[in-house]
Amino acid sequence: MQISEKLDYEQPSKYIVSETEYLNNKEFTPVLTANKAFILGYTDEPFNIYDKGECIILDDFTLDCKLVNFAFKVKSSAIKILTSKNNIILRYVYEYLNFLNLETTEHKRHYISEIEPMLIAYPDSNESVISFCDLMDKFDKKIENENKYLQSLLSQKQYLLSNMFI
Structure with a gap:
């Protein structure tokens, strides 16, 4: 089946933040981008917040x-908001899209012309x-824990180095 048969998409126009100065207060609404930064900051704008549940945000460029x-x-x-059609499990499609390592060198919109027609098993x-998604959750948790451990070791190393060379 094509991805278009599994996902609906929504243009994000009404969810675009109007302020470009973001807050650091996590009590407010996060402002997202699909790239590595993910959460750019927070906004106190109380209107037009996407709160429809789980989705995939995809940077169309x-x-x-x-x-x-x-x-x-x-x-x-440039963000497409992708949601489940016919009660498919969105996490599976997300993992599939990541598995494909989608890359581009062209600055154009890709979703409708290239991603939607793609076949997905x-x-x-x-x-x-569900079993697959549970396994992916366990891997993600393990990676998160290992990254925390790595950061702890790097901090300890830095502490030791700073005390050694004073």
Whole structure:
């Protein structure tokens, strides 16, 4: 099946933040981008917040994507907001898109012309999809824990170096 049969997309125009100065207060609404920065900052704008549930945000120019399950606003109209069609499990499609390592050298919009028509193998049984997604969650948690451990070791090393060379 084509991705267009699995996902709906929404233009983000009404969710674009009007302020370009972002706050550092996590109590406010995050402003997202699909690239490595992901959360650019926070806004106190109380209107036009995307709060419809889980979605994939895809940068139509760079093809970077993120799975999001919290309310947010976006920085630009280059983002496509992708949601599940026919109760498919969105995490599976997100992992599939990441697996493809989508890259581009052209500065143009790609989703409708290139991504939507792509074929995706989606299992008939949601049980296997759920098992796969549970496994991906465990890997993500392990990676997160290992990254925290790495940061702790780097901090300890820096402490030792700074005390050694004083």
